[in-house]
């Protein structure tokens with residue numbers, strides 16, 4: 092599918108977070124309205140692209156670490172439009188072909204859903220990876236979806252990924268209650284990985300002003316965004332121990348290479364952490 096073809100249910104009159112994010116990451120599944128919005132955002136907050144890449148790189152490191160620890164099931168909430176380095180690609184690259192594993196992508200956005208399905212079909216991966224087109228604010232719908240029921244055994248450890256998605260869950264959607272529901276579903280040994288936009292006291296004032304204008308820009312889209320502090324995010328792990336190095340800025344969670352100057356600039360604007368459910 093090319094971006095010239097518009098999948099059913101896709102509104103190309105209004106920018107969507109999934110497609111704009113795809114543009115930030117250098118993907119091709121976005122329309123003029125998304126690119127125009129993305130360019131406007133980039134002017135408001137030039138760090139948007141480096142921070143998007145940092146998020147993606149963190150997610151890749153988490154999936155690799157979970158695989159190394161023996162976790163074989165992944166549920167990626169708010170998975171987005173598939174661009175390079177998707178969860179199922181990392182799993183496939185890292186595990187022997189005959190080793191069982193399962194991946195479920197969850198996104199409510201039509202382009203994200205259409206492309207995830209297409210890629211999994213094209214790669215002949217549908218027997219072990221699938222897409223649940225659901226709103227993550229409705230966990231029952233996520234758990235009851237055909238793909239989730241077919242692929243995920245919740246009595247075994249699952250790595251639940253919530254990467255760059257929780258800032259779209261507003262206070263009216265009870266994020267604390269939502270996180271408790273997801274935690275309750277996870278068996279001992281499961282992993283819960285979160286990244287979340289923030290603006291810490293370390294942010295230079297002009298950069299802090301930019302990120303606030305960025306949040307304002309999202310107010311008019313179908314995905315208004317919210318920044319949260321570490322104190323608001325930490326309770327979402329339910330007291331489960333955080334894996335080393337705890338809650339950090341994106342470039343500082345088990346970095347694999349030297350942090351560049353631009354990457355370092357993203358530090359005050361996102362938190363990330365991974366918890367493991369104890370036995």
Ligand SMILES: C[S@@+](CC[C@H](N)C(=O)[O-])C[C@H]1O[C@@H](n2cnc3c(N)ncnc32)[C@H](O)[C@@H]1O
Nearest residue numbers: 109112169170171198199200226227254255259
């Ligand atoms: C910024 S993208 C992040 C994509 C991916 N997790 C990553 O980090 O590369 C956020 C994604 O979350 C999805 N999303 C936002 N709110 C959602 C909701 N309530 N239910 C399902 N998906 C949602 C959007 O459609 C979008 O694809």
